[in-house]
Amino acid sequence: ADENAQYVIITNNELKNASGSYTFQTLADSKIAKGMSARIVTVEEIASNQSFWVNGTWGDNNPSNPFYQSQITKNFSMYNDTQAKIRNFIRYAYMNLGTEYVLLGGDADGGNKGSNVIPARYLYANETGLPLLGLPPAVTLGFEEDNIPSDLYYACLDGNFNYDMDEFWGENASRNDIADVDESDFYAEVWVGRACVDSAYEISNFVMKTLSYEQSEDPYIGKVLFLGEYLGFPGVSAYGGNYKDVIKPYVPSQYDLTTMYDRDWPGFDPGNPWETGWSKYDLMDVLDNATPCVINHDGHGFVNYGLRLGNSDIDSLRNDRYFFVYSQTCLAGSFDNCYKGHYYSDDCAAEHFTVETPHGAFAVIMNARYGLGSEDTVDSPSGHYDESFFKALFELGMREIGKANLYSKQDNVWRINENGMRWACYETNLFGDPEVAIKQPAMGVKIVEPEKGFYLFGNGPLFSLDKTVAIGSITIKVNASALPPDSVTKVEFYVDNVLKSSDSDFPYEWKWKGFSFGGHDVKVVGYSKNGEVASDEMQMFVISL
Missing domain, CATH: 3.40.50.1460 (Rossmann fold)
Known part of the structure; x- marks a missing residue:
């Protein structure tokens, strides 16, 4: 049976074997170290495997292919180019290897064949009269159409993106010359990113920065x-x-x-x-x-x-x-x-x-x-x-x-x-690496009231001091936050390390009343559903009968 590969890097032989401090193998190893399965597959391997050709097991013209949607009757070579073969391999990997993430490990320079490692599929779109975010000053064109390099093609695996077999891929239904069918698929089977590399130096930069971010605290x-x-x-x-x-x-x-x-x-x-x-x-x-x-x-x-x-x-x-x-x-x-x-x-x-x-x-x-x-x-x-x-x-x-x-x-x-x-x-x-996750800050807990200054029966600060002084009862108010939102479970309130109260509902607060005369250490401790704990503390002088 084929070994699983949750994470697949697709590149060419030269870049797969590039040497340096950080390589594609370094990146694959980092995925394995976190418990994923990962492998590197080369364009050369893919292109030579007839299973990924237009009439092969995973090809666009094979009705037994689970992603097949329409017959190809002309322009067969368009559906047998490098782009199509790579996409057909991704179909196989998704179905047989459990692949979830695909990193396209290569550049796609249109004017430089030597740096066209993972070629782009160009998808057709147009727009009418919208302001453009090109170089200033602002420009609006009456009508604009283009073939756009889009890696959506490698993520969304149903159909062939060119139902009417013309020179335009990804057309809407009204431009489809054969049927009233949108040529595109917008629902991804795999999550795709691209490392636009064409040298060992560029691979090293990309992998080093990816791992540095992932490991950063x-x-x-x-x-x-x-x-x-x-x-x-x-x-x-x-x-x-x-x-x-x-x-x-x-x-x-x-x-x-x-x-x-x-x-x-x-x-x-x-x-x-x-x-x-x-x-x-x-x-x-x-x-x-x-x-x-x-x-x-x-x-x-x-x-x-x-x-x-x-x-x-x-x-x-x-x-x-x-x-x-x-x-x-x-x-x-x-x-x-x-x-x-x-x-x-x-x-x-x-x-x-x-x-x-x-x-x-x-x-x-x-x-x-x-x-x-x-x-x-x-x-x-x-x-x-x-x-x-x-x-x-x-x-x-x-x-x-x-x-x-x-x-x-x-x-x-x-x-x-x-x-x-x-x-x-x-x-x-x-x-970038499609599997990289944007980090979240640690849980935060902060005493927001009282501030430094003088309080009289909860009112204040009436004037500033270098510490908090309160006469009469006073309410301790706390901001507590954790991700995902609403995952704070409770905030505990301590005076001189003795638990005085616990609040499980926002706003998090405790009204301090009863006899007190002197300085105290006030500490608050917050807890979240995912096991995080955070705290804040302050010193107060309280006179209360």
């Missing part, structure tokens, strides 16, 4: 940064910060959420909006010296530019605590290095963040083509996927970034044929 894991640029769209849509404010409620309170919004930036001038917001140097200082763990961004970009950073700026970062970015910016995730048919020699910004440097990000989700905004509303195609991603992450507990990204697409299937939704669905690709 640094407090930075609780820091979240929301970045909002001036967009130049009409009305409320003018500011990225307005779009980011929609996402804020999803971030649990125990995270330290800060914002850098042009809208609120000191010295921002609406009369000169493109020049007076936060600068790339402001952001680089934060990334290097006050590194957040999670960044959510809305702003303009290009193939080699995102978060107001060009590729050379990204390469100059020196942080050694690595972050995750979700960005709605245009083109920074164009991993085929392409814009309107022109192929750039340099890799895209997403690749620079994740594999080109030993600093920067451990993972990003970025757009392969134009990010899509809106006019006088914060409801936008790119924004819908952004919101669903953070809902999955924090509200539904889908901490693995591969799961959350693919859930965001599934969550919006009901409106996939609305203007721009298919486009934004196809272009949001994960550059």
Whole structure:
């Protein structure tokens, strides 16, 4: 019987055998060490196995294939290219090996065949009249269509994504020339991410940063940064910060959420909006010296530019605590290095963040083509996927970034044929390990009342002191938080190590009354459903009869 492989890395022979401090084998071993089964499979192995050819066991033209949906009668070679064979292998792995996670371990440079390790499948979409998040100033085109490199093809395994056998993959039902059937599948069988590597150095950077983040217990894991640029769209849509404010409620309170919004930036001038917001140097200082763990961004970009950073700026970062970015910016995730048919020699910004440097990000989700905004509303195609991603992450507990990204697409299937939704669905690709989970801060417990100062019969502080002094009864109030939300089970209140009360319901508080004269140590201890324990304490001088 085939050995299980919950986690599969697909790469080529050269990259599988690359030497270095960190290799794909290092990553596979790390999965095994945490109790998973894992293996590396090469493109060469897959391509030579006839089971994965178009008429093979797992091929698109085999009616016995459980994922088969329609007969192929022409253009057979399109369904027998490297992309199709890799997808057919993933079908086999899902059904026979118990595979849940797939890392596509290779670049897909469109203009450089030597770096086209795991080729992209291009899916067709169009949009009409939506504001674009390309390089400023703001641009709106009347009609835009493109073939978008999309790893959705490797995650969603039903059908062949090209029902009518033409040159366009992933068309909606109205463009299907044969039947009134949508060519795409939006429901993932496996969780997919991509490491856009083409050298041992890039593998080492990617694996090192992934493992460093997974092993980190640094407090930075609780820091979240929301970045909002001036967009130049009409009305409320003018500011990225307005779009980011929609996402804020999803971030649990125990995270330290800060914002850098042009809208609120000191010295921002609406009369000169493109020049007076936060600068790339402001952001680089934060990334290097006050590194957040999670960044959510809305702003303009290009193939080699995102978060107001060009590729050379990204390469100059020196942080050694690595972050995750979700960005709605245009083109920074164009991993085929392409814009309107022109192929750039340099890799895209997403690749620079994740594999080109030993600093920067451990993972990003970025757009392969134009990010899509809106006019006088914060409801936008790119924004819908952004919101669903953070809902999955924090509200539904889908901490693995591969799961959350693919859930965001599934969550919006009901409106996939609305203007721009298919486009934004196809272009949001994960550059990172799909099994990596966004960490949660430890349980937090803090005495919020009383503060330092003088209290009289519970009222105060009437004036400041260097300690808390209370005459008469006083209420001890506590903030306690843990993830998932509502998982705090109780808070205990101690005076001089003697348990005085226990409160299992929010708000957590205890009214101290009865005789007391002198100094006391007050301690509170919180407990959560998943076994966490946290505490806080303070000294008080209490006079009470």
